[in-house]
Amino acid sequence: MNPRLTDAAPEAPAPPAPWTVERAEELYRLREWGKGYFGISSRGTIEIYPRKDPAHSIDLHEIVLGLEERGFEPPLLIRISDLLDHRMRELRSAFDEAIRQVEYRAGYTCVYPIKVNQQRHVCEEIRDLGAELGFGLEAGSIPELLAVLALTTGHEQMPIICNGF
Incomplete structure (x- = not known):
């Protein structure tokens, strides 16, 4: 033992x-x-x-x-919608302040790449608030472009960036 x-x-x-x-x-x-x-x-x-x-x-x-x-x-x-709203406003504010500080004369458009989160609820919130803040959407593939085109129906002034195909 x-x-x-x-x-x-x-x-x-x-x-x-x-x-x-x-x-x-x-x-x-x-x-x-x-x-x-x-x-x-x-x-x-x-x-x-x-x-x-x-x-x-x-x-x-x-x-x-x-x-x-x-x-x-x-x-x-x-999902906490107010958090997304606050982050987008902070981002816009940060760029506006930097543009003001350096006296940048050109424009600025933030675009959301939908590949980050393609969930409809999120993309619709970004589209709706983005219209107010001057944001656009970015598509990196044909399926993403089709989704962005459907998402922006009725929002023809929203910039769309096609990138990667």
Whole structure:
């Protein structure tokens, strides 16, 4: 018989440490990638700040629990339209400010490459807000061009960039 083996029961693992804000910050590292749109609640759950304002937060954990109560199961895709709106306005504002600072005299048109996210809901939001902000759409293939043409019906003033074919 091997002298290192014993009849003793293995030690039970230590119970997990209580969940804290600090543990959540260490795990999720939101400061490294959240760009001010995400934070940790006092309960240690992830909050979303669609307009970078912690006074107006959405608790992601509460959303998931509510969806599970209605029969949805993870993985879930959760869209926060106000976040997309805020990002587009920030982008427009950043370019407008840079153009003003360097006294750039030509125009600027931001274009959204639909290959990034071709979901209809997202593309329609970008189209609608883009019309207000002077954005356009970019297609890099024939199928993408067909999608962009269908998407911009009734928005004939929206710039379309054909790139890559």
